[in-house]
Amino acid sequence: MPTLTKLYTIQEISHHNTQEDCWILIDNKVYDVTKYLDEHPGGDDVVLAATAKDATDEFEDAGHSESAMELLESFCIGELDTSSPAIPELEISSKKQSSDYAWKLTDLTKHYWAVPVVAVGISVVLGFLYMRKK
Template identity: 35%
Template sequence: MAEQGKELKIFTTAQVKEHNTKSSVWIIIHNDIYDVTSFLNEHPGGEEVLIEQAGQEATEAFEDVGHSSDARAMMEQYKIGTLVDSERKPDLPKKSDPEWKESSGSSDVSWKSWIVPIAFGFVATVIYRLYFMS
């Protein structure tokens, strides 16, 4: 585990690939190396998802799940190093918590989406009354 103030080591992907068993699980997320072996039993998604990513690049899988800011903060204690510069990949954007604010344009769209069903219902009612009331 990385300690505060301790300089992190630099690893190659080949070195990370060696840690792909249940007894030693290293993963690469955003070009940083994490030893999550001691976290296997605590992982809320189960140990299988971590073991499946063991020894490899796991950034996309990590971001696809949508981890919380608490989970992102927690992972820092498992950080043991970083990839060598020559093997670093362009960093994928980190997914942030969803924003629930509506822009003014989207409220217009949602209001307009009601017009068609209401108009259809009105026309159907008029046709029904004309057809069956005559």
């Protein structure tokens, strides 16, 4: 009977990015390397910098030995769910919503037109009073 592989989204993986809970993603496989951080020859900061993203390039660029790759497999907890998008879909506002915003803006300008008119009116009255004294 084949073992079922747990699938994780990139968002789920990105939440495990601390020294107390550290997951990395390499070649679409998810690894919980929390217990290995203190033993990592390059230091835990190198591994922590590779969390919350696909760390395949960083792992390959480091030139890990065959034994390091075998050790990594012992930390495998699942795979990346490639069926879900890496970036969540953005909600596109409808034209009705944008016209609602325009209506609200127009409504606000109707309510507050008096403020600049009063300021100009006071300035004109003060100007006339000043000119009258001379």
